[in-house]
Amino acid sequence: MSLSSSNEMPRAYSPNEVEQPLYRFWMEKGYFTPTVDPSKKPFVVIMPLPNVTGDLHLGHALTMSIQDILTRWHRMMGESALWLPGKDHAGIATQVVVERQLASEGASRQELGRDKFLERMWDWVGLYGGKIEEQLKSMGASCDWSRLVFTLDPGPSRAVRTAFLNLYEKGLIYRGERIINWCIRCSTALSDLEVEYEEEDGSLFYVNYPLEDGEGSITVATTRPETMFGDTGVAVHPEDPRYQSLLGRNVILPLANRPIPVVGDEAIEREFGTGVLKVTPGHDIVDFEIGQRHNLPIVMSVDDKGFLTEAAGQFQGQERFEGRRNTAAELERQGHLVKTEPLRHSIGHCQRCATVVEPFVSKQWFIKIDPLAKPAMDAVKDGKVRIVPERFSRVYLNWMENIRDWCISRQLWWGHRIPVWYCDGCDGLTVSVEDATQCRHCGSENITQDPDVLDTWFSSGLWTHSTLGWPGETDDLDYFYPSHVMVTGYDILFFWVARMIMMGIENMGEPPFETVFLHGLVRDAEGRKMSKTTGNVLDPLELTDTYGTDALRFALTTGAAPGNDLRISTDKLESSRNFANKLWNASRFVIGSLEYADAAQGWRELADVSHREDRWILSRLNRVIGRTQEYLERFEIGEAQREVYDFLWNEFCDWYIEFAKIRMRDDAEPSPLPTLAHVLEKTLRLLHPFMPFVTEEVWQRLTKQLPNEDALTESIMIAPYPEEDASRIDETSEAEVAQIITLVRSIRNVRAQLRINPRQELQASLDLQGHDYLVGDEVEAVKGLARLRKLSGADASQVPQDGGVVTVVAGEVVVALPLGEVIDLAQERRRLEGERDEASKHLKRVDSLLARPQFRAKAPEHVVERERERAQGLRERLKRLEEVLAQLPS
RNA sequence: GGGCGGUUAGCUCAGACGGUUAGAGCACCUGCUUUACACGCAGGGGGUCACAGGUUCGAGUCCUGUAUCGCCCACCA
Numbered sequence: 014m015s016l017s018s019s020n021e022m023p024r025a026y027s028p029n030e031v032e033q034p035l036y037r038f039w040m041e042k043g044y045f046t047p048t049v050d051p052s053k054k055p056f057v058v059i060m061p062l063p064n065v066t067g068d069l070h071l072g073h074a075l076t077m078s079i080q081d082i083l084t085r086w087h088r089m090m091g092e093s094a095l096w097l098p099g100k101d102h103a104g105i106a107t108q109v110v111v112e113r114q115l116a117s118e119g120a121s122r123q124e125l126g127r128d129k130f131l132e133r134m135w136d137w138v139g140l141y142g143g144k145i146e147e148q149l150k151s152m153g154a155s156c157d158w159s160r161l162v163f164t165l166d167p168g169p170s171r172a173v174r175t176a177f178l179n180l181y182e183k184g185l186i187y188r189g190e191r192i193i194n195w196c197i198r199c200s201t202a203l204s205d206l207e208v209e210y211e212e213e214d215g216s217l218f219y220v221n222y223p224l225e226d227g228e229g230s231i232t233v234a235t236t237r238p239e240t241m242f243g244d245t246g247v248a249v250h251p252e253d254p255r256y257q258s259l260l261g262r263n264v265i266l267p268l269a270n271r272p273i274p275v276v277g278d279e280a281i282e283r284e285f286g287t288g289v290l291k292v293t294p295g296h297d298i299v300d301f302e303i304g305q306r307h308n309l310p311i312v313m314s315v316d317d318k319g320f321l322t323e324a325a326g327q328f329q330g331q332e333r334f335e336g337r338r339n340t341a342a343e344l345e346r347q348g349h350l351v352k353t354e355p356l357r358h359s360i361g362h363c364q365r366c367a368t369v370v371e372p373f374v375s376k377q378w379f380i381k382i383d384p385l386a387k388p389a390m391d392a393v394k395d396g397k398v399r400i401v402p403e404r405f406s407r408v409y410l411n412w413m414e415n416i417r418d419w420c421i422s423r424q425l426w427w428g429h430r431i432p433v434w435y436c437d438g439c440d441g442l443t444v445s446v447e448d449a450t451q452c453r454h455c456g457s458e459n460i461t462q463d464p465d466v467l468d469t470w471f472s473s474g475l476w477t478h479s480t481l482g483w484p485g486e487t488d489d490l491d492y493f494y495p496s497h498v499m500v501t502g503y504d505i506l507f508f509w510v511a512r513m514i515m516m517g518i519e520n521m522g523e524p525p526f527e528t529v530f531l532h533g534l535v536r537d538a539e540g541r542k543m544s545k546t547t548g549n550v551l552d553p554l555e556l557t558d559t560y561g562t563d564a565l566r567f568a569l570t571t572g573a574a575p576g577n578d579l580r581i582s583t584d585k586l587e588s589s590r591n592f593a594n595k596l597w598n599a600s601r602f603v604i605g606s607l608e609y610a611d612a613a614q615g616w617r618e619l620a621d622v623s624h625r626e627d628r629w630i631l632s633r634l635n636r637v638i639g640r641t642q643e644y645l646e647r648f649e650i651g652e653a654q655r656e657v658y659d660f661l662w663n664e665f666c667d668w669y670i671e672f673a674k675i676r677m678r679d680d681a682e683p684s685p686l687p688t689l690a691h692v693l694e695k696t697l698r699l700l701h702p703f704m705p706f707v708t709e710e711v712w713q714r715l716t717k718q719l720p721n722e723d724a725l726t727e728s729i730m731i732a733p734y735p736e737e738d739a740s741r742i743d744e745t746s747e748a749e750v751a752q753i754i755t756l757v758r759s760i761r762n763v764r765a766q767l768r769i770n771p772r773q774e775l776q777a778s779l780d781l782q783g784h785d786y787l788v789g790d791e792v793e794a795v796k797g798l799a800r801l802r803k804l805s806g807a808d809a810s811q812v813p814q815d816g817g818v819v820t821v822v823a824g825e826v827v828v829a830l831p832l833g834e835v836i837d838l839a840q841e842r843r844r845l846e847g848e849r850d851e852a853s854k855h856l857k858r859v860d861s862l863l864a865r866p867q868f869r870a871k872a873p874e875h876v877v878e879r880e881r882e883r884a885q886g887l888r889e890r891l892k893r894l895e896e897v898l899a900q901l902p903s
Numbered sequence: 904g905g906g907c908g909g910u911u912a913g914c915u916c917a918g919a920c921g922g923u924u925a926g927a928g929c930a931c932c933u934g935c936u937u938u939a940c941a942c943g944c945a946g947g948g949g950g951u952c953a954c955a956g957g958u959u960c961g962a963g964u965c966c967u968g969u970a971u972c973g974c975c976c977a978c979c980a
Contacts, residue, residue, distance in 0.1 A: 025942065210977095217980085235980065248980095282979060290980050299978040358979070404907065411906070412976070503975090538915080540973090572916050572928075577908080578974090580915060584929045591942040602939035643919090651917075655927075670939075758946090764934095765946040771935060800937090855924060867960040876922050876961090883923070 022604065022714065026597035028561030031710045036150060044730050046157045047093040049492045056087035056094040057496035059477050059526075060156060061509070062164070064103035065138050066110050069148035071535040071543065071569070071581060072502060074553040077154050078566040079532060079650060080500045084155055085702035086645055089734035095493055096156040097480055098149070100142065100163045104428040104469040105199060105207075105365050111137050111427075127426050127464075134427050148554060153562050153705045155730070160489075162480045164472045165429070172479030173472050174432040174446040176520060181444045185381045186421075192294070192301035193420045195373035196363040197319035201424040202377050204468060205417060206508055208361040208370050215358055217286060219351040220344055222247060225263035225272045231256070232351055234286025236358065237296070238344060239336040242269055242325040243314035246292035248303050251277030253288055267349045268340070269326065276307040295374050311374050319371060333371070378422040378431060378465070385515040386413045392514055392524045400529045401648050402576040405503060412507055421468045428466030436460050474512035477525035484520075496526045498648075503531040503576060530648050533578035535569070540580055556586060563704035564589035570703070571651045571658075592658060593707045596700070599666050600711040603689045606677065607718040616690040617722050625790065626676075627688040628746040630669045633660060634692050639737035641699055650703075657700050665692060668754060675797040682793075690719055695735045705730070752784065752826075753791050759828060760799040766844065774802035780827040781806050787826065827893055842901050849894040856887040 039045065047055070058080050063073055080096055088094035111134055112122055122130040142163075149156070162169060180186040194203040218238050221230040233247060244266050249256040256275070263272040273292075280299055281290055294304030295313040304311065314324045321328045321336040327343075328336050344350040361370040390413045392398045393406055400406045422431060434443040434452070441454030451458045472479070477499075481490040495517070499510060510529055517525030536542060537549040544550065556565050567589040573579035607613055615621065622628050637660040644653035669692070673685035694715060701708040712729040719725075726732045760777065769775070777799070781787060787795065788806050796804050862868055863880055 022939090024940070026940095233980085237980085280978075280980095285979055293980095297978080297980075299980070302978075356979095359977095408907070408975070415977075507976095540915095574917075577916095582915070582929090584915075587942075588928050591940095594942045595940065598940035598943085600939080605939070647919075649919090652919095655917075659927085666939085667944090674939095761945060762947090766933095768934075771937075771945080851924085858924085862961080865960060869960080871960045872922075879923075 022597070022601045024598070024601075026561070026594045026707060028563065028593070028706060029558065032151070032153070032557075032562055032706045035706055035709050036153065039155065039728065039730060040158070042728065044088075044728065045096070045155050046159050047088075047095045049488045050093050051492070053091065053093040055493055056084070056092040057493045058084055058094075058096045058498050058500065059480065059496050060096060060098045061499075061501045061505070062099035062101040062473065062476065063145050063149075064101050064106055065142040065145070065163075066103055066107045067145055069145055069152070069553050071551055071553055073145075073149075074152060074565060075532060075535055075569045075579075076500055076502065077149060077152050078570050079530070080498075081152070081154050081156075081566075081705070082570065082650055082702045083498055083500070083645075085705060085730065086734060088155070088730070089698065089701065089732065091733065093492075095160070096154070097493075098146075098154070098156040098158060098161045099476065099480060100145065100161070101469065101473060102138075102164045102428060104423060104425055104466060105201065106469075107134065107138075108425050108427040109199065109365050122426065130426055151554060151557060151562065153566070155705070160480070164469075164476075168482065169472055169475070169479040170429060171446065172475050172483055173429045173467065175484040176471075176475055176516065177432055177467070178444050178446055179520070180380065185384060186378060187381060188376060188378050190374060190376045191379065191418075191420075192298055192372055192374050193377050194361060195317065195371045195375070196366065196368055197317065197371055198366045198368040199363060199425070200317060202373075202375065202420050202422060203363060203370065204420050204470075206470075207364045209364050210359040210361050212357055213360045215356050215360070216341075217354045217356040218341055218344070219287065219353070220267065220291075221349045221351055222264040222267060222273075222291070224259070225265050231259060231264055231275070231289055232287045233289045233291040235291055236356060237293075237337060238340045239321060239325070239328070239333055240293045240296045240314050241266065241291060241340065242321070242328075243293045243295045243312040244269075244273055244291045245294060245304065245309040245312055246273050246307060247275045248278045248281050248290045248292050248307075249275065249288060250281040250283045251279065253281070253283050255288065267347065268343060269324075274307075274309075276303070276309070278303045278306060296372050298372055301372070301374065313374065315371055315373075317373065317375075377420050378433075378463075378467075380419040380421055382416050382418050382515075385519055386416050388518045389413060389511065389515040389524075392518060397527075398514060398524045398529060399527065401531065402574075405506060405529075405531050405576065409506060409511060413511065419468075421471050422463075422465040423468055424464075425466050428469060429472055431463040431465050431467060433463040434460040435463065470508055470512055473509055474516040475520065477513050477517050478521050494521060494525070495523055497528065499526040499529045501529075501531065502534055504534060506531065528648075531576050533573060533576055536578055536580050538580055538582035540578075551581065560586045560590040561593055561706070563593050563707050567592065567654065567704060571654045573651055575648055592662070593704060595662055595666060596697075596704075596707060597711065599661070599670060600693060600697075600715060602670060603693050604711075604715055604718055606686060607690065607715075613684075613686040613690045613718075614720050615722075616687040616694070616719055619687055619691055621683060622688075624676075624683050624685070624688075625746050625749060625786065626669065626672045626794070627683075627685065628741075628743045629750040630665065630688060630692055631741045632743040632747050633664050634695060635737050635739070635741040638695070638699060638735045642734075642737065654703050657696065657703070661696055661700070665696065668750075671798060672794050675794050679793065690715070694719075698729060698732055699735050701729050701732075702734075749786050753787065753795060756787060756826070756828065757795060757798045760801070760830065763830060764800070771800065774800055775830050776803040776805075777801050778805045778829045778831075780829075782826055784826050827897065842898065845894060845898055845901070849891065849898065852887055852891045852894065856884060856891060859884045859887065 060080060061076060084094050084096040115121055115125070125133065177186060194205065194208045196203055215236050217234050217236055219232050219234050220238065221232050223230040231247060235241070247264055249259065259275045260277050261275065263274050265271070266273050280303055281288065292300045292303050292309060294301045294309055294311045296315060312324050313322055315333050316322050319333045321331050321333065323329050325336065328339055331339060341350060362368065363370055390410055393400060393409055400409060432445055434445070434449040436443065436452035436455060436457050437459040438457035439452060439455040441452055443449045443453040443460060449460060452460050477496060478490060478494055481487060481493055483490055501510065513525050534542065537551070541547060541549060553565060564586055568581060568585040619631070622631065637656050641653045641656045644656065673689055676682040676685045697708045697712045709729045716725050779788060788804055792804055795801065859880055863884060869877055
């Protein structure tokens with residue numbers, strides 16, 4: 014089948030015309046959907062689920078490109094390759110978007126009510142939720158759309174409830190009144206990870222708290238005087254000599270005028286401020302812990318909306334920052350404020366809306382994390398899960414060691430509602446996978462479900478198995494779990510990867526993937542993070558429109574080591590596009606040549622490789638195939654691509670095709686067509702995972718022109734990935750062609766330096782010194798590529814008499830280009846002296862290395878041998894240069 | 904306070920296991936309508952691999968330290 018309407022190949026590759034039809038073709042053929050086939054090896058990549066809110070950005074484009082490359086590669090290797098796409102309801106992120114929309118209409122979710130609001134959310138998802146799929150398709154993503162899952166679908170929802178129930182029954186989920194991060198804008202609890210800290214300028218207020226017994230006062234230092242109404246103690250380090258006498262006594266809390274105790278606690282930093290901490294267990298994480306240790310009561314002085322409570326007396330109802338200023342002013346007025354110092358410190362912000370987070374004591378659901386973290390750490394330590402690049406293992410382990418219990422309840426409406434029902438009668442809890450209708454303890458039907466939803470990352474953590482049918486026992490789960498590679502940015506190592514490992518082990522008994530491949534973040538040409546506010550966001554779809562999808566994919570995955578951030582610029586995109594175009598045109602040449610001849614018989618097996626040039630390119634091809642495979646196995650995608658790029662451009666196009674053109678003019682020569690076809694066809698397959706569209710389009714056109722020796726697959730997508738054929742490696746041909754190339758280059762170099770008109774054909778004579786192949790079957794090649802009229806062998810004594818320019822290649826071969834009067838002999842002499850000096854310098858270095866006894870004694874034999882050969886070659890070259898110079902007039 | 908990464912050509916970056924005269928793309932210079940490609944061809948210039956020590960026959964590559972930029976984690980009130 015061919016997707017092109019005509020055989021004509023335009024001079025430039027135009028991606029826009031071929032991409033959509035090709036993608037449709039692949040979809041229709043069902044290539045993306047693997048079969049559950051126990052005779053085949055499965056290969057599984059679970060897609061990091063994009064948010065339904067989202068537009069595709071370059072970060073997605075990068076992740077998707079890598080996953081698609083790996084999936085296509087394994088699919089071509091004959092594995093049952095599953096790339097499983099998903100979509101995330103993204104609780105807080107999506108809810109914030111719709112809330113903003115409501116706000117612009119002057120409404121709010123509270124006014125709307127839960128049911129109406131959720132309707133609105135679903136409408137919104139219906140409208141925009143499909144966008145990202147379309148965008149992924151336009152990136153060429155070969156994921157199995159028939160298995161697409163949304164986190165709120167019945168399957169994953171059931172998985173969420175099941176996991177919750179299991180953990181609850183094991184005692185790993187509990188509800189408790191604890192201090193959590195609270196966003197007053199979103200009105201919800203946040204996990205530690207959802208808080209982003211930033212350095213900000215603030216003030217440190219020094220406040221005197223008088224002792225209850227009237228014997229002076231103690232000075233505390235605080236950045237948040239407005240929380241003092243929640244103070245229920247004052248703490249000093251138990252061994253701080255300055256405050257020994259105060260331990261166990263009371264101070265009077267100013268403004269509130271109530272006594273609070275002085276306690277000793279190791280958490281106090283003696284050097285900070287005055288070494289005295291006011292303890293506000295309701296609004297500070299450290300204070301909460303100190304409060305617990307000393308049984309201090311909790312008094313909330315800021316409410317869930319960020320306003321001071323009645324505990325703040327006269328300041329009740331003031332917004333927290335206003336309250337801070339007013340409290341400080343009142344303290345000063347009453348003479349309690351000793352001084353104020355500027356202080357730079359880090360402040361937590363809500364990841365989604367950037368509002369300053371309020372530490373807040375409230376009743377929430379938590380996961381007891383230690384029992385889950387332990388096996389998840391072991392999995393990485395034991396190598397059951399391998400993190401690439403390896404350095405992130407330490408980051409992971411370090412984070413896991415210090416992990417705290419995970420607050421999983423959110424006071425949101427959009428998400429998986431917590432599967433817990435409270436009984437009005439007996440106060441008992443019912444946790445259930447199915448919607449509960451009666452209390453498990455007393456049978457009362459008077460029960461109400463917990464209004465809160467679960468942290469989005471709870472369902473994400475189950476993703477590796479919930480998508481395959483867990484908790485059901487499905488064929489998919491049996492065959493495809495665990496997956497092989499988890500590809501994602503290092504920025505969600507903790508959020509997601511760590512939790513998938515914990516939950517995977519917990520639910521499935523084994524880690525959810527073998528390898529975690531972490532890539533870097535995409536930045537703009539100046540290295541800045543892309544963000545809407547900076548306005549430097551590049552839209553992947555605009556880029557694919559301008560440069561082509563293959564070019565974008567190539568630009569994103571090349572020239573960046575795993576785990577390193579990368580900058581994207583139009584330069585990079587242009588050169589990637591140029592590469593696609595280069596491939597297109599090389600193919601145009603090959604396909605065009607095939608149209609006028611049926612000489613490509615035997616292109617697949619290549620029985621006749623009598624020609625040195627053919628043996629050379631096949632040897633090079635097979636080396637490249639081997640190295641490309643090796644790089645892919647190591648996830649060095651950029652290096653793999655560079656291999657193919659260099660081969661195609663610098664060897665196949667620059668040399669082999671040029672050799673071929675010369676051979677095609679001469680009927681006596683063996684036709685290069687079978688080899689041209691063979692190498693191009695294999696190179697296309699080698700490149701297909703990286704540049705799926707252009708390779709498929711060209712492959713379709715190429716194979717149509719090829720003798721149908723045995724059945725080809727109908728798409729390159731399902732053709733086998735090339736494997737290195739070691740029998741094609743041919744050192745001799747490689748060395749000989751390398752010499753031919755050097756010879757041609759030397760002559761071209763002379764021509765360029767002497768400004769000889771490119772159209773002018775020269776004569777050359779060679780003193781071959783035994784390198785007979787140079788004027789044997791390669792004479793036409795050398796003549797053609799170096800633009801020579803005549804190339805003849807000569808002995809050394811003749812060469813200089815021909816006069817003109819002389820150069821030395823292959824160590825010892827002398828090339829003479831008689832140029833008569835055109836040449837300034839003095840200039841030529843200087844040029845040769847330059848060459849001689851360089852050779853002599855180099856030889857000196859090699860000789861001195863060889864002269865060292867330790868080198869000969871300790872270096873491996875092959876290294877010493879190589880240096881000897883090098884010295885020998887240089888000596889020859891030097892000798893020849895001296896001979897030639899001796900015969901030039903000085 | 905811990906930890907990690909970067910520092911290689913004018914710019915952006917590659918450089919397993921230490922072993923050719925350290926590479927690419929872009930930019931630059933000189934030529935070129937050579938019938939696949941000007942999204943191109945040919946040729947060329949440009950780097951004491953941040954710095955200082957050390958290990959080694961041999962260091963861009965390994966070790967120690969310094970500088971500098973960036974990131975992550977942490978309960979500095």
